[in-house]
Amino acid sequence: MKLTTRGRYAVTAMLDLALNGEHGPISLAAISQRQSISLSYLEQLFAKLRKNDLVASVRGPGGGYRLSRCREQINVADIIAAVNESTDSTGCKGKGDCQNGEPCLTHQLWDDLSQQIHTFLSGISLGSLTERREVKTVCERQTQQSDEGGVNDESINVESLINAKAIDL
Amino acid sequence: MKLTTRGRYAVTAMLDLALNGEHGPISLAAISQRQSISLSYLEQLFAKLRKNDLVASVRGPGGGYRLSRCREQINVADIIAAVNESTDSTGCKGKGDCQNGEPCLTHQLWDDLSQQIHTFLSGISLGSLTERREVKTVCERQTQQSDEGGVNDESINVESLINAKAIDL
DNA sequence: AAATAACCGAGTATTTTAGTCGGATAAATT
DNA sequence: AATTTATCCGACTAAAATACTCGGTTATTT
Numbered sequence: 001m002k003l004t005t006r007g008r009y010a011v012t013a014m015l016d017l018a019l020n021g022e023h024g025p026i027s028l029a030a031i032s033q034r035q036s037i038s039l040s041y042l043e044q045l046f047a048k049l050r051k052n053d054l055v056a057s058v059r060g061p062g063g064g065y066r067l068s069r070c071r072e073q074i075n076v077a078d079i080i081a082a083v084n085e086s087t088d089s090t091g092c093k094g095k096g097d098c099q100n101g102e103p104c105l106t107h108q109l110w111d112d113l114s115q116q117i118h119t120f121l122s123g124i125s126l127g128s129l130t131e132r133r134e135v136k137t138v139c140e141r142q143t144q145q146s147d148e149g150g151v152n153d154e155s156i157n158v159e160s161l162i163n164a165k166a167i168d169l
Numbered sequence: 170m171k172l173t174t175r176g177r178y179a180v181t182a183m184l185d186l187a188l189n190g191e192h193g194p195i196s197l198a199a200i201s202q203r204q205s206i207s208l209s210y211l212e213q214l215f216a217k218l219r220k221n222d223l224v225a226s227v228r229g230p231g232g233g234y235r236l237s238r239c240r241e242q243i244n245v246a247d248i249i250a251a252v253n254e255s256t257d258s259t260g261c262k263g264k265g266d267c268q269n270g271e272p273c274l275t276h277q278l279w280d281d282l283s284q285q286i287h288t289f290l291s292g293i294s295l296g297s298l299t300e301r302r303e304v305k306t307v308c309e310r311q312t313q314q315s316d317e318g319g320v321n322d323e324s325i326n327v328e329s330l331i332n333a334k335a336i337d338l
Numbered sequence: 339a340a341a342t343a344a345c346c347g348a349g350t351a352t353t354t355t356a357g358t359c360g361g362a363t364a365a366a367t368t
Numbered sequence: 369a370a371t372t373t374a375t376c377c378g379a380c381t382a383a384a385a386t387a388c389t390c391g392g393t394t395a396t397t398t
Contacts, residue, residue, distance in 0.1 A: 006355065040359080057376085058374090059366095059374065061367065061373040208389095228394080229395055230398070232396070
């Protein structure tokens with residue numbers, strides 16, 4: 001578990017999917033508009049989400065992405081882990097020979113904290129997030145804005161979920 | 170709470186202090202050797218730790234740093250927060266007007282997760298970490314290495330607590 | 339006076355993050 | 369069949385964060 005803005009982007013996008021994707025697939029272009037995330041960046045994130053079987057894609061017009069399973073069965077830990085799958089993950093990971101060929105102190109320690117935070121985030125599903133009062137409130141407001149304003153799309157205008165540079169968890 | 174390697178470095182250094190600093194202040198040079206963190210980087214980290222009143226400094230020969238209070242009263246959350254005090258923290262932090270002047274979905278959501286993880290890490294003190302069996306074991310082994318080998322320092326050779334690029338919590 | 343070690347600021351290399359660009363492929367609509 | 373839509377893909381780039389260097393100063397001890 002590494003907690004940075006990247007994971008937040010992913011959770012945001014997935015939450016958008018959970019909120020808007022009930023009547024068919026949602027295009028990344030739509031998410032990009034609502035959440036102000038660049039389309040190409042979303043493509044990169046969704047490539048990883050797809051590899052990890054968290055979303056499924058439908059190509060062609062009217063296509064897009066949908067959750068691979070019901071939103072109660074997708075949790076925040078999985079989403080964050082998926083997009084953080086790093087290329088190298090150097091260091092003492094795995095073998096545990098951190099410096100002089102011996103396991104080190106913080107290695108085990110961090111593994112432990114890691115495990116506990118992972119467990120915590122595993123308990124939070126996309127479904128439970130959509131049930132939150134604040135989420136509902138914001139969602140409704142954004143639907144209205146979408147009706148008044150311009151986005152010619154029947155999906156909800158969640159808009160602007162991101163912004164902070166660091167997650168500041 | 171932002172969880173990256175930087176926080177891990179800080180926790181590592183502080184744990185070194187907690188383990189070795191019982192008989193007087195510990196120099197950053199000593200920590201640098203044991204933990205293989207660059208001295209100047211440690212200086213930067215400790216400047217922040219000092220500003221946040223987690224350590225106190227003693228200048229001159231034989232000087233160094235010591236914990237500002239007993240290790241049971243210093244927790245992991247404080248350490249990580251101290252070194253992550255970012256310069257700008259842009260975005261929707263604070264006011265909560267993320268994009269179109271309105272509070273956003275993930276803002277509140279993240280605040281919430283943040284709060285819970287913070288609470289969790291607040292419950293883990295340096296003292297409790299030093300009590301762990303694994304920590305003790307590694308610590309003893311490293312003391313032996315220090316006796317056999319070379320580091321001309323009476324403090325324990327914890328050595329090599331860091332290494333992984335990302336915290337991979 | 340000399341040595342030690344904190345303190346400080348500016349500068350640098352590397353990595354990660356976020357995003358652009360230019361296309362290729364698949365499916366639906368016309 | 370041609371066009372449009374949207375996923376898919378790789379390489380490349382700008383900006384930020386991270387980790388570290390360098391060159392000094394100040395305080396304190398021996």
